[in-house]
Amino acid sequence: MAAVKKKTTTLKEAVSSFIDDGDTVYYGGFQIMVPMAITHEIIRQKKKGLKILNASTDAGGLDLLVGAGCVDEMHLAWAMNWYVKAPYAIRRAFQTGRVKRNDISNFGATSALLAGYLGIPFIPVRGNIGSDMITHNTEDLRVIEDPFTGESIPVVRAWRADVAVIHAQRADWLGNVVAWGTRGVTDEFGCMAAKRGVVVTAEEIVDPEVVRSDPDRTVVPYFKTLAVVHCPWGAHPSGCRGYYGVDIRFCQYQGKYERSEELLPFFLDEWIYGCEDHTAYIQKYIAKFGREGLDRLRPKLGFKPKMDVDYGYHDPAVWKGVPQYTDERIKA
Amino acid sequence: MHRNYKLNELMVVRCAKEIQDGEVVFAGVGLPLITVTFAMRTHAPNMILLTEGGSIRATAPPGLAITVDDPALFCTGDATSGMLSTMAALQRGEVDVAFIGGAQIDKFGNINSTGVGNWEEATTFTYFAGSGGANDMAASGKRVLAIMPQDPKKFVERVDYVTIPGHKRMNGAAERNGDRICGPSMVVSTMGVYRFDMATGEMVLAEYFPGQSVERIRAHCSFDLKISPDLRETPTPSEDELTTLRSIDPTGFYLG
Numbered sequence: 001m002a003a004v005k006k007k008t009t010t011l012k013e014a015v016s017s018f019i020d021d022g023d024t025v026y027y028g029g030f031q032i033m034v035p036m037a038i039t040h041e042i043i044r045q046k047k048k049g050l051k052i053l054n055a056s057t058d059a060g061g062l063d064l065l066v067g068a069g070c071v072d073e074m075h076l077a078w079a080m081n082w083y084v085k086a087p088y089a090i091r092r093a094f095q096t097g098r099v100k101r102n103d104i105s106n107f108g109a110t111s112a113l114l115a116g117y118l119g120i121p122f123i124p125v126r127g128n129i130g131s132d133m134i135t136h137n138t139e140d141l142r143v144i145e146d147p148f149t150g151e152s153i154p155v156v157r158a159w160r161a162d163v164a165v166i167h168a169q170r171a172d173w174l175g176n177v178v179a180w181g182t183r184g185v186t187d188e189f190g191c192m193a194a195k196r197g198v199v200v201t202a203e204e205i206v207d208p209e210v211v212r213s214d215p216d217r218t219v220v221p222y223f224k225t226l227a228v229v230h231c232p233w234g235a236h237p238s239g240c241r242g243y244y245g246v247d248i249r250f251c252q253y254q255g256k257y258e259r260s261e262e263l264l265p266f267f268l269d270e271w272i273y274g275c276e277d278h279t280a281y282i283q284k285y286i287a288k289f290g291r292e293g294l295d296r297l298r299p300k301l302g303f304k305p306k307m308d309v310d311y312g313y314h315d316p317a318v319w320k321g322v323p324q325y326t327d328e329r330i331k332a
Numbered sequence: 333m334h335r336n337y338k339l340n341e342l343m344v345v346r347c348a349k350e351i352q353d354g355e356v357v358f359a360g361v362g363l364p365l366i367t368v369t370f371a372m373r374t375h376a377p378n379m380i381l382l383t384e385g386g387s388i389r390a391t392a393p394p395g396l397a398i399t400v401d402d403p404a405l406f407c408t409g410d411a412t413s414g415m416l417s418t419m420a421a422l423q424r425g426e427v428d429v430a431f432i433g434g435a436q437i438d439k440f441g442n443i444n445s446t447g448v449g450n451w452e453e454a455t456t457f458t459y460f461a462g463s464g465g466a467n468d469m470a471a472s473g474k475r476v477l478a479i480m481p482q483d484p485k486k487f488v489e490r491v492d493y494v495t496i497p498g499h500k501r502m503n504g505a506a507e508r509n510g511d512r513i514c515g516p517s518m519v520v521s522t523m524g525v526y527r528f529d530m531a532t533g534e535m536v537l538a539e540y541f542p543g544q545s546v547e548r549i550r551a552h553c554s555f556d557l558k559i560s561p562d563l564r565e566t567p568t569p570s571e572d573e574l575t576t577l578r579s580i581d582p583t584g585f586y587l588g
Binding site for chain 1: 361384385386387398399400401402403406407408412413414415416419422423446447451452454455456457458459460461462463464465466467468470471472493494495496497514
């Protein structure tokens with residue numbers, strides 16, 4: 001359990017201190033909220049042998065991580081750059097035997113993370129049965145006899161990463177992670193199941209008292225968090241709820257590099273190795289495609305909650321000196 | 333013959349009609365998303381929409397949802413509680429329609445969204461995205477609708493990888509999933525509509541799109557396609573339907 005202390009640090013420091021070669025990593029996000037700045041930094045630091053756990057992942061983040069040679073193994077349901085309709089680097093890495101891929105369904109993956117979250121070894125699920133996933137992925141999927149009914153039921157192994165990497169809208173400097181709009185999809189389970197803890201990039205850093213004013217929105221409590229990095233545009237080119245939409249044109253641009261083994265190193269050199277950090281990456285973007293490219297991603301706002309809630313503390317001190325309630329029946 | 337619509341537009345309009353108003357529909361990424369949005373804006377305003385991204389909606393998304401955790405799905409959603417909560421509704425048996433796409437389908441309705449080639453000989457295998465939630469949806473939805481453009485490479489004798497089991501595996505009966513088998517009840521392509529003969533588990537052509545013929549459809553299908561004795565022509569989409577549909581996807585992301 002991480003102590004109550006300031007967890008804010010730089011992207012470089014967070015990745016070098018908390019992600020080791022060979023780690024099993026819960027890779028956060030889904031079709032948006034992909035932890036892209038962390039992905040780039042892992043590539044910059046040339047981490048090796050990572051084993052990825054994830055339900056579904058888009059925008060080519062995992063494709064870059066695999067293409068750069070950081071990943072040995074993946075356990076997931078879906079991986080894509082949806083804007084070029086293919087996971088090109090993953091495809092090549094599987095064909096050459098460079099990565100091992102263990103396929104499972106989305107709910108299978110979510111259940112595996114839930115089992116990890118619950119600290120139990122496996123969990124029954126519906127689905128997967130009768131598919132080739134259950135034939136090929138015996139690391140994650142088995143069929144057992146339901147001890148109560150005697151029927152066959154698929155079970156999935158609990159997934160517990162060494163470390164989780166996610167991008168969030170906000171975090172405080174203690175490490176409380178705040179998300180809204182589908183509660184991080186599967187991030188709350190993937191993070192809590194992580195053995196060492198969570199590395200998070202956030203669009204904004206706030207004070208703990210701000211988080212404590214609305215604790216329902218905390219998806220990862222501070223004690224699981226290893227490092228907090230202030231990182232605007234940290235999910236780019238995927239989107240971040242309430243901050244920016246998916247940069248479809250950049251995903252397509254990146255995808256054209258993912259597509260070719262010969263071209264991909266040029267993308268990695270220009271956009272990752274050639275950028276000191278994520279700020280430099282965003283500066284490069286502005287220099288190459290213009291600030292209007294980023295402006296185009298700004299969402300239409302005006303979707304603020306219309307329910308003004310108050311958590312309403314009631315002080316039990318009001319009972320001091322109040323006599324017991326009674327009536328004639330109780331007295332008799 | 334002059335058409336004022338594209339075949340993929342008719343595919344979406346026709347498929348949407350299979351959704352009854354008031355049904356609980358779980359829609360996967362891709363064409364299912366635009367189809368359910370169209371259904372909610374036309375004949376099925378009381379449809380309940382669930383997606384893997386974790387949102388539950390009683391109203392049509394305000395715009396085109398490109399992803400299943402798109403802002404168009406969680407802005408003004410009724411509940412946005414994550415993947416576990418929506419997919420749990422599938423597991424509990426509360427979903428009427430599971431609505432999926434796919435890359436390959438065979439005559440028994442086995443669907444492949446994982447990749448082509450021989451998985452066990454990795455060098456021959458070309459990965460697509462993978463199952464995502466499609467397997468879960470098909471396993472637990474009361475009805476399964478599949479939508480995919482028609483092409484002889486997609487309508488095959490035997491899928492290379494069974495991501496979603498159909499009515500029957502090539503090597504024998506489908507493994508039962510509780511009391512039901514996962515296979516689709518209907519498949520809509522860019523050429524026609526297919527249903528399944530429950531006695532044999534085989535796909536049957538039930539409707540052809542205007543301008544298509546049985547011969548032409550057979551030429552775009554790599555297995556010996558059975559034809560329904562009640563074969564009929566699919567009605568053309570109305571001007572209103574086309575206007576509504578095009579307003580949902582103004583840049584042609586899905587239908588361009």
